[in-house]
Amino acid sequence: MEIKNKPGHLKPLAGAASLPLYRQVKRELQKIIEAGHYGSGKPLPSEAALALALQISIGTLRHAVDELVHEHVLVRRQGKGTFVAPHNNARFMFQFFHIEPRSAPEDDDTLLEQEFPEIACIGFARDKADAAEARALRIKPGEPVFRIENKLALRRRVVVHDKLTLSAAMFRNLTEKRFVERPSTVYALYQTDFGITVLRAQERARAVAAGKAVARVLSVPDAFPVIEVHRLALTFGDKPVEYRVSTINTQAHDYVSVLSKTS
Amino acid sequence: MEIKNKPGHLKPLAGAASLPLYRQVKRELQKIIEAGHYGSGKPLPSEAALALALQISIGTLRHAVDELVHEHVLVRRQGKGTFVAPHNNARFMFQFFHIEPRSAPEDDDTLLEQEFPEIACIGFARDKADAAEARALRIKPGEPVFRIENKLALRRRVVVHDKLTLSAAMFRNLTEKRFVERPSTVYALYQTDFGITVLRAQERARAVAAGKAVARVLSVPDAFPVIEVHRLALTFGDKPVEYRVSTINTQAHDYVSVLSKTS
DNA sequence: TAGTGGTCTAGACCACGTG
DNA sequence: ACGTGGTCTAGACCACTAC
Numbered sequence A, B: 001m002e003i004k005n006k007p008g009h010l011k012p013l014a015g016a017a018s019l020p021l022y023r024q025v026k027r028e029l030q031k032i033i034e035a036g037h038y039g040s041g042k043p044l045p046s047e048a049a050l051a052l053a054l055q056i057s058i059g060t061l062r063h064a065v066d067e068l069v070h071e072h073v074l075v076r077r078q079g080k081g082t083f084v085a086p087h088n089n090a091r092f093m094f095q096f097f098h099i100e101p102r103s104a105p106e107d108d109d110t111l112l113e114q115e116f117p118e119i120a121c122i123g124f125a126r127d128k129a130d131a132a133e134a135r136a137l138r139i140k141p142g143e144p145v146f147r148i149e150n151k152l153a154l155r156r157r158v159v160v161h162d163k164l165t166l167s168a169a170m171f172r173n174l175t176e177k178r179f180v181e182r183p184s185t186v187y188a189l190y191q192t193d194f195g196i197t198v199l200r201a202q203e204r205a206r207a208v209a210a211g212k213a214v215a216r217v218l219s220v221p222d223a224f225p226v227i228e229v230h231r232l233a234l235t236f237g238d239k240p241v242e243y244r245v246s247t248i249n250t251q252a253h254d255y256v257s258v259l260s261k262t263s
Numbered sequence C: 001t002a003g004t005g006g007t008c009t010a011g012a013c014c015a016c017g018t019g
Numbered sequence D: 001a002c003g004t005g006g007t008c009t010a011g012a013c014c015a016c017t018a019c
Helices: A021-035 A047-054 A058-070 A131-137 A176-180 A186-194 A212-218 B021-035 B047-054 B058-070 B090-096 B131-137 B176-180 B186-194 B212-218
Strands: A074-077 A081-084 A099-101 A118-128 A144-154 A157-167 A200-209 A225-235 A239-248 A253-260 B074-077 B081-084 B099-101 B118-128 B144-154 B157-167 B200-209 B225-234 B240-248 B253-260
Touching: A021 A047, A021 A058, A047 A058, A058 A074, A099 A144, A118 A176, A131 A157, A131 A239, A157 A212, A176 A186, A186 A239, A200 B200, A225 B225, B021 B047, B021 B058, B047 B058, B058 B074, B099 B144, B118 B176, B131 B157, B131 B240, B157 B212, B176 B186, B186 B240
Parallel strands: none
Antiparallel strands: A074 A081, A099 A253, A118 A144, A144 A157, A157 A239, A200 A225, A200 B225, A200 B253, A225 A239, A225 B200, A253 B200, B074 B081, B099 B253, B118 B144, B144 B157, B157 B240, B200 B225, B225 B240
């Protein structure tokens, strides 16, 4: 056949180090996703169509999609199409919820049937960002924020106290009603109502003596040792979305994390 | 050209659901790796050679290798070859060490320059497994185990107390000398001296009041709140390798974990 | 039957590391 | 100059889902 390929010729990065074509395609796809169309049940254009539109081979297009699928940004369904990954299923829920009862060492491997927590909103207010919140969310101190307080129960026992902080500029018109009536997780709410996709989160945990207010919520003695987790949730471009301080009663539950070479 | 491919024809799984060829190849590669040759600086056979030997196309071979690379089991080095992932470099170290100073919120993104802990062995003994150890390591209570105690310091301050338990059957002829003189991490030692590759670990964390002995090692008041982490390290086939209880002084350091859709 | 993603092949050329 | 992995292409066929 003797056909010359011209990799890096169709779409080189002028002057720069010329990112591989499939990386450029990946970025292109990310833009499409971030634009927000294709949110609800609608599949992306077919691989053949995308490859044609971008004037690349289907193999290269698939390489780009492969990476996004591996990052759980897209999901493929054979015979149906490729979709942006939904935030509403149980599987995703437990990407960000890592509390487990301490019992049942029957099966060692991970999540077989994790329990869904029962969430109750016990506070909702609009206020000005303090220093810590502003630094975390990368806004100016004093800018308006929403503060939401939740308690989470497993088997009727309150195990976690959550304090969420959201930038009011990012979450315009957020109301307590929407928070209380949300269908599933808050991250699904961010996506459906505000087009914000949480991609990653970093958590920093420390042991502290429970404060009076939180101790009452968790039904532990005053100054009892609890774990305090500071979480920052991020979207595309590592932009901060939510700052959250969780306090966990670890008398009967563990804060679980899986360290893997596959991380 | 009009050449018919015969996918699933060269190497179908008789009777069964016929795993894709590249998955079969992946297993083949895993066997090669587990066999233990290719441990020290020696590259695997080249992709072209492997594809030829297995009578498959190079694309399929690469697909299999891609997955193992993504799982950090193999690493590729352009111009040199493909190697089994070493356990001795800094990058890997921090796959399993997630303690960070609480300061410096300068750069939000992860590990730019994490500090290497200074490790000191403060105990080494051969004993019989108690109930908890036996259950974790999946051996019988009373079977011989090694117990090792370490303390880890960051910036000259002791931050972590570790208590490791290893099955003596799995680690024959382990000596205190080898542990003290180890070049880098213990997981590198497991690999070089015993051919055991740690692939994953699960950690369960809880807040507790520090016991007297540990409190002294960590220089915290008696009954001070600390985090206790129970780790089980696993190798191929999810076989338990090491059971470890770490106690962390979180006065100035955090126990960090990154939750990601890319998990 | 038609359209989608999933697998596999064969081969060209590029970029890196070593001699 | 040579061998290694890295990228890209073009096309065939399979498996699933819809209509």
